[in-house]
Amino acid sequence: MSEILEIAGRSYTSRLIIGTGKYKDYEQNARALEASGAEIVTVAVRRVNLTDRSQPMLVDFIDPGKYTFLPNTAGCFTGEDAIRTLRLAREAGGWDLVKLEVLGDQKTLYPNMVETLKAARLLLDDGFDVMVYCSDDPIMAQELEDMGCCAIMPLAAPIGSGLGVQNPVNIRLIVEQSKVPVLVDAGVGTASDAAVAMELGCDGVLMNTAIAEAKDPIRMARAMKLAVEAGRDAYLAGRMPKKKYADPSSPLSGLI
Numbered sequence: 289m290s291e292i293l294e295i296a297g298r299s300y301t302s303r304l305i306i307g308t309g310k311y312k313d314y315e316q317n318a319r320a321l322e323a324s325g326a327e328i329v330t331v332a333v334r335r336v337n338l339t340d341r342s343q344p345m346l347v348d349f350i351d352p353g354k355y356t357f358l359p360n361t362a363g364c365f366t367g368e369d370a371i372r373t374l375r376l377a378r379e380a381g382g383w384d385l386v387k388l389e390v391l392g393d394q395k396t397l398y399p400n401m402v403e404t405l406k407a408a409r410l411l412l413d414d415g416f417d418v419m420v421y422c423s424d425d426p427i428m429a430q431e432l433e434d435m436g437c438c439a440i441m442p443l444a445a446p447i448g449s450g451l452g453v454q455n456p457v458n459i460r461l462i463v464e465q466s467k468v469p470v471l472v473d474a475g476v477g478t479a480s481d482a483a484v485a486m487e488l489g490c491d492g493v494l495m496n497t498a499i500a501e502a503k504d505p506i507r508m509a510r511a512m513k514l515a516v517e518a519g520r521d522a523y524l525a526g527r528m529p530k531k532k533y534a535d536p537s538s539p540l541s542g543l544i
Contacts, residue, residue, distance in 0.1 A: 291520070293491055295469055296385055296417035296438040298356065300327045303486070304516045305358065305471065307496025308332065311505065314349040320499055321350060324509035329355050330387055330494060332362040333377045352381065358419070360387035365400070367407035374411060386411070387441070387494075389421035397447040397474075401428050405435075412436045421473050424458040426465060433468055440466055441473035441494060444485060448497040450477025453484050463489040479508075479515035486519025487527070 293300045305328040311317040321329055329350060350357075359377035361370035367390055374386045390407055392400035399422050411418050412435060419439035420432050429440045442462055445451035452475060453459060463470050469491035476482050476495045485493050493516055502508035 293469060295419065298385065300356075302327045302513075302516075303471075303492035303520060304482075304513055305330055305492060305494040306499055306509065306512075307494070308346060308350075309362070309496050310500035314344055314346055316505060317346075317500075318349040320505045320509040321355065323506045323513070324499070325513040327355060328358050330358040330360050330496070331377075333359045333373050333380075356385065357381060357383055358385060358387050359383050361389050363391075364389065365391050365393075365403075367403040367410070370403075370407045371410055371414075374416060375414070378416075384415060385417045385419070385438075387419045387421065399423055399443070401425070405431065408432060408437055409435055419471075424455045424462065426458060426461040429462045429470075430465060433466055437468065439469045439471055439491075441471045443474040444472045444481065445475025447474040449475050450481075450498060451475050452477055452481035453488070456484070456488055459485070459488050459490065476512075479511040482512050482515040483519035483522070486516055487523050489523050492516070 293303050302325045304324055304326045306321055306324050306326045307330045308317055309332055359374060361373045364370040364373055370388055370390050377383050388408055388411060390400050390403040392398045401423055404420060404422060408418050408420055418437045419441055420437045421441045422428055422432060424442040429442060432440055440462060442459060444453040471492040471494055472485040472490050473494040476493060476498045478498065482493045499505050499509045499512060
C-alpha cells in the first residue's frame with residue numbers, strides 16, 4: 289500500500305500491529321510477524337524475556353533494528369505499575385514509543401480509564417510518546433488526544449475474546465473526531481473483523497490472540513495482512529449506499 293501511517297513522527301507502510309504473547313515459541317512468533325507484513329510488534333514487558341541471556345530472548349528472533357518494538361503494560365492494574373514498567377522498558381531498550389494499558393479487573397480486562405488518564409499524563413510529562421488502550425467512549429478518547437497521546441486505541445471487544453467490533457457507532461465517532469491515528473485494539477478474532485475495523489475508517493488494527501491461537505498462525509497472519517489492506521481500500525473507495533429495495537445492475541431501458 290502506498291499510503292503512509294504516521295505515529296509520533298515515525299512512518300510505516302503496514303497498518304497492522306501484532307503481539308508477542310501466546311505463541312508456541314519465539315520462532316513461530318517471528319514467522320507470523322514476517323507473514324503479517326507488520327512493522328511494529330508490541331512487547332509485554334512483564335512477560336517477554338528482553339534481558340536474561342541464559343534464556344531464549346525475543347531479540348534473538350525478532351530484530352529490533354528491523355521492527356519497531358512497542359513496549360506495553362499488559363498485566364498492569366494500576367497506573368503506578370504501568371509507569372514503572374515503561375520506565376524499566378526505556379532503561380532496558382531505550383524505547384520511548386509505548387503502549388499504555390491499565391486494566392480494571394481480571395474478568396473483563398476492560399481499561400480502567402481513571403487510572404489510564406492519570407498514567408498517561410505522567411508518562412507524557414516524562415517524555416514518552418504514548419499510544420493508549422482505552423474504552424470505546426468518544427469523550428475519553430478526546431480527553432486522551434487533547435492531553436497529547438499520539439494514538440488512540442479503543443477496544444473492539446474484550447481482550448482475547450475474538451468477538452469482533454461490538455460497537456461500530458462509537459468507533460466511527462472516535463475516528464471522525466480524532467486528529468491522531470485510531471487503531472482498534474483487542475477483540476479481533478478473524479480476518480473479517482479486521483476488515484470491518486478498517487472499513488469504519490480506523491488507521492490500523494492491533495491483534496495478538498487472533499493470530500497466536502489460530503490453528504495455523506502463519507496463515508492467519510497472512511490473512512490479517514490482506515484483510516487490513518482490503519478494509520482500508522474499501523474505506524477509501526467509499527461503499528455504495530444501502531437501499532431498501534433492489535436496484536438492477538443493468539438498465540431496463542432499451543430491452544429487446
